Amino acid sequence: MAPPADGTAVPLVDDCCRRAVELLRRNATPAGILAATPGERAARRDYTTVFGRDAAICALGMAVSGAAELREAAWAGLRTLASRQAANGQLPNYVRPASGEADFWYSGCIDATLWWLIAFHSCVERGIGSAAELATQAERALAWLACQEHPDWGLVQQNEASDWADIMPRSGYVLYSNALWYGVKRLYDLPGAAVTRDYANLLFFPFAGPVPERRRARLLMHYVRNRVQRRDLYLSFVNFALWGEEGDVFGNILACLSGLADTSRSLAIVRTLRRAGVDHPHPVRAVVEPIAEESPLWRLYMARHRQNHPWQYHNGGSWPFIGGFWVLLLAQLGLVQPARQELVRLAEANRCNGWEFNEWLHGRSGEPRGMPGQSWNAATFLLARHALENRLRLFG
Numbered sequence: 001m002a003p004p005a006d007g008t009a010v011p012l013v014d015d016c017c018r019r020a021v022e023l024l025r026r027n028a029t030p031a032g033i034l035a036a037t038p039g040e041r042a043a044r045r046d047y048t049t050v051f052g053r054d055a056a057i058c059a060l061g062m063a064v065s066g067a068a069e070l071r072e073a074a075w076a077g078l079r080t081l082a083s084r085q086a087a088n089g090q091l092p093n094y095v096r097p098a099s100g101e102a103d104f105w106y107s108g109c110i111d112a113t114l115w116w117l118i119a120f121h122s123c124v125e126r127g128i129g130s131a132a133e134l135a136t137q138a139e140r141a142l143a144w145l146a147c148q149e150h151p152d153w154g155l156v157q158q159n160e161a162s163d164w165a166d167i168m169p170r171s172g173y174v175l176y177s178n179a180l181w182y183g184v185k186r187l188y189d190l191p192g193a194a195v196t197r198d199y200a201n202l203l204f205f206p207f208a209g210p211v212p213e214r215r216r217a218r219l220l221m222h223y224v225r226n227r228v229q230r231r232d233l234y235l236s237f238v239n240f241a242l243w244g245e246e247g248d249v250f251g252n253i254l255a256c257l258s259g260l261a262d263t264s265r266s267l268a269i270v271r272t273l274r275r276a277g278v279d280h281p282h283p284v285r286a287v288v289e290p291i292a293e294e295s296p297l298w299r300l301y302m303a304r305h306r307q308n309h310p311w312q313y314h315n316g317g318s319w320p321f322i323g324g325f326w327v328l329l330l331a332q333l334g335l336v337q338p339a340r341q342e343l344v345r346l347a348e349a350n351r352c353n354g355w356e357f358n359e360w361l362h363g364r365s366g367e368p369r370g371m372p373g374q375s376w377n378a379a380t381f382l383l384a385r386h387a388l389e390n391r392l393r394l395f396g
Contacts, residue, residue, distance in 0.1 A: 020382050031095070034047065034050065035047040035054045049096050051094040052113070053164055074123055078119060080095050081112075086102075090108070110148065116141060142188065155178050169291070174236070179251060180258070182258050187395060233247050233288070249273060266329070285363045323349065332387070353368050358377075
């Protein structure tokens with residue numbers, strides 16, 4: 001990575017990588033990686049558990065860390081989650097390492113299963129663990145996801161607040177989850193991937209012209225298209241009478257990384273996100289425009305812990321772990337210099353409060369918030385650095 005003119009950026013990136021490895025080593029246990037560094041506050045909020053989505057996302061970065069103990073911890077986390085898989089095939093929201101207690105969230109947790117499958121494939125591809133050890137669990141997970149899928153449209157369905165953004169009102173057909181589902185279909189060579197891609201583009205981007213053959217999809221698409229205001233990004237979700245125009249940054253990034261969006265649309269999405277300043281004050285904000293309290297989409301639970309008010313938490317806070325995927329996308333699109341610049345700014349975000357690796361930062365002031373010692377901040381930074389240097393593609 002060529003240093004910039006001031007000569008400071010590359011040492012900062014190197015330092016962040018070193019500290020990221022150290023943080024992951026602190027947070028690693030025989031049961032897998034914990035969501036955050038152990039402590040009283042972290043334990044009180046269940047961050048000292050092996051979270052399905054967190055451990056799986058961390059496994060992607062730990063697999064390319066070059067540290068043997070982190071590669072082993074990546075597989076250990078997948079094994080721990082698989083050991084508590086439900087009879088129907090769903091992977092848990094989290095597992096408590098000491099007791100083995102599994103939690104499946106209030107209305108399900110669809111993305112834990114999706115991310116587990118992505119991490120399982122990535123680890124096996126990199127020679128970590130034995131495919132045969134968890135093959136049965138992977139088959140059951142795929143079967144469970146297939147049961148969440150619309151029979152004709154190939155899109156998974158979910159209730160609100162049942163993915164990583166667990167105090168956001170997205171429901172029905174959710175962009176984030178379906179971008180992951182399409183990626184899983186590609187990785188596992190599942191049938192119907194083209195159907196999933198086509199209907200995702202029809203429902204989440206109903207502005208391009210094509211009309212669905214299926215009557216109910218056609219009516220739903222027209223209902224949304226005639227009333228929607230934002231037409232430059234994928235909608236965050238589409239339901240019978242509601243849809244999301246807040247601009248789900250992570251969902252749009254994953255739509256591009258997974259291949260739901262072609263190169264032309266991906267470049268247009270990146271331009272839109274950059275014009276909206278989602279990478280400021282830190283890369284990147286969770287949404288383009290927060291949901292206001294007077295919005296029909298506002299829910300009482302969004303004020304839980306006073307967290308999800310505008311420009312905070314899922315509702316417009318900046319999340320360094322999403323910033324890692326942002327760098328991944330820029331690199332995948334060949335935007336190497338912007339990707340290098342954003343990697344440096346991501347290191348600066350992790351450096352706040354003396355390398356605290358804060359969970360999220362205020363979307364306007366940049367003030368560090370949330371739980372410190374966040375594992376996926378460290379892991380996705382390593383993943384982003386590796387992607388820049390090795391042309392890594394998350395979904396092949």
